Amino acid sequence: MALKCGIVGLPNVGKSTLFNALTSAKALAANYPFATKDPNVGIITVPDPRLDKLAELVSPQKVQPTTIEIVDIAGLIKGASKGEGLGNQFLANIREVDAIVHVVRCFEEGNVVHVDGSVDPVRDKDTIDTELLLKDIETVEKRLDRYKRQAKSAQKEDLKNVAIAEKILAHLEEEKPARSLELDEAGQELLNDMFLLTAKPILYVCNVDEASVNDGNEHTEAFRAAVAGEPAEVILISAGIEADIAELETKEERMEFLSEMGLDEPGVNRVIRASYQLLNLITYFTAGVKEVRAWTIQRGWKAPQAAGVIHTDFEKGFIRAEVIGYEDFVAFGSEQAVKEAGKMSVEGKEYVVKDGDVMHFRFNV
Numbered sequence: 001m002a003l004k005c006g007i008v009g010l011p012n013v014g015k016s017t018l019f020n021a022l023t024s025a026k027a028l029a030a031n032y033p034f035a036t037k038d039p040n041v042g043i044i045t046v047p048d049p050r051l052d053k054l055a056e057l058v059s060p061q062k063v064q065p066t067t068i069e070i071v072d073i074a075g076l077i078k079g080a081s082k083g084e085g086l087g088n089q090f091l092a093n094i095r096e097v098d099a100i101v102h103v104v105r106c107f108e109e110g111n112v113v114h115v116d117g118s119v120d121p122v123r124d125k126d127t128i129d130t131e132l133l134l135k136d137i138e139t140v141e142k143r144l145d146r147y148k149r150q151a152k153s154a155q156k157e158d159l160k161n162v163a164i165a166e167k168i169l170a171h172l173e174e175e176k177p178a179r180s181l182e183l184d185e186a187g188q189e190l191l192n193d194m195f196l197l198t199a200k201p202i203l204y205v206c207n208v209d210e211a212s213v214n215d216g217n218e219h220t221e222a223f224r225a226a227v228a229g230e231p232a233e234v235i236l237i238s239a240g241i242e243a244d245i246a247e248l249e250t251k252e253e254r255m256e257f258l259s260e261m262g263l264d265e266p267g268v269n270r271v272i273r274a275s276y277q278l279l280n281l282i283t284y285f286t287a288g289v290k291e292v293r294a295w296t297i298q299r300g301w302k303a304p305q306a307a308g309v310i311h312t313d314f315e316k317g318f319i320r321a322e323v324i325g326y327e328d329f330v331a332f333g334s335e336q337a338v339k340e341a342g343k344m345s346v347e348g349k350e351y352v353v354k355d356g357d358v359m360h361f362r363f364n365v
Contacts, residue, residue, distance in 0.1 A: 003099075004069040004071055005068060005098065005099045006073050006101065008101070013124070016040070018239045021246045022042065022044050022272065023044050041072075042070050043068075043069055044069075045066075046273065046294070047065075047272060048066070053330060054287050058288070060288065060292045073094060091135050094200075100203070101271065102204050104206055106212070125204075125227070129198075133172055133198055136199075148162055161190060167187070168196075172198070178191060179201060201278045202230075205235050205236075206220045207238065208236050208237070209240075236267070241261060241263075242268050245266050282355035284297065284306060284354075285356070285358045297353060300352060302352055303350075313365045314361050316365060319361075321359050322344055322361075323345045324358040
């Protein structure tokens with residue numbers, strides 16, 4: 001599944017440094033605005049200890065983790081919705097991603113210039129929120145004008161579209177993101193069709209100094225308070241620390257470094273997992289001697305849809321799915337032992353796949 005998370009934020013907040021740490025790429029990270037003009041794109045592995053455990057039990061020839069795409073988008077400034085700076089490019093790039101990772105600066109460093117002259121993550125968030133809202137208002141106004149013209153025919157569907165669009169516009173004009181608006185199924189379908197920027201799910205990443213990575217600081221406290229009413233997670237990381245970890249070559253070196261810093265795992269692991277959840281994704285596994293593999297699907301998908309991510313023929317000719325719960329696989333140690341214990345189920349087309357299912361599909365084409 002080609003799903004994308006876009007890293008956004010003001011210039012010089014640590015977006016490209018975080019991107020490099022996430023992808024081990026070498027995007028330009030420089031101390032001046034618009035260091036990132038064209039979006040950098042990378043594929044990142046989703047860390048999942050369940051995959052490692054299955055590989056340990058099965059001893060396959062190959063292990064294949066699941067991935068998501070991450071996009072480092074140009075920094076935004078006030079007036080972006082009107083094309084200021086790289087505004088048009090920035091907003092167009094955001095429109096193409098499925099979810100937003102919003103990085104805010106929560107560290108003081110005189111040698112790193114701030115585009116607004118001082119560190120204030122709440123103000124920075126408001127700057128970006130305002131620009132996204134203004135662009136969304138412009139988008140909805142254009143769509144509403146079209147619906148009103150169509151509604152002159154007094155068709156029931158056209159009149160309903162006008163009412164929904166007016167509700168969305170009123171919500172945005174109250175400075176509320178589209179993602180927080182509750183709509184019925186028809187309204188949600190119309191909203192999705194508008195591809196609004198503020199409708200995308202969001203994760204906030206507070207980029208802090210080394211001393212604040214565990215407990216935060218006054219900036220992170222103020223930011224958490226400001227977003228307390230939003231359905232969004234806030235993660236604290238030090239992009240500088242993450243960059244240092246990414247430079248280490250062996251797992252042993254990385255673990256030793258983390259231990260010295262008082263950390264259990266790299267902060268980027270939490271960002272990756274949270275991004276995965278942000279996209280409403282789950283993982284199922286296939287486990288055989290040739291390959292143990294993690295597969296990405298949308299939460300709520302049924303067995304034939306899940307089979308389709310392996311190959312479209314699997315979905316077209318789906319017969320049944322043999323399913324083992326991850327915990328049962330680990331408890332009994334092998335597929336054969338699970339079968340002998342009667343813990344493997346055979347499921348049909350209506351089975352909703354659960355996160356962690358170990359599956360084998362039967363199909364006929």
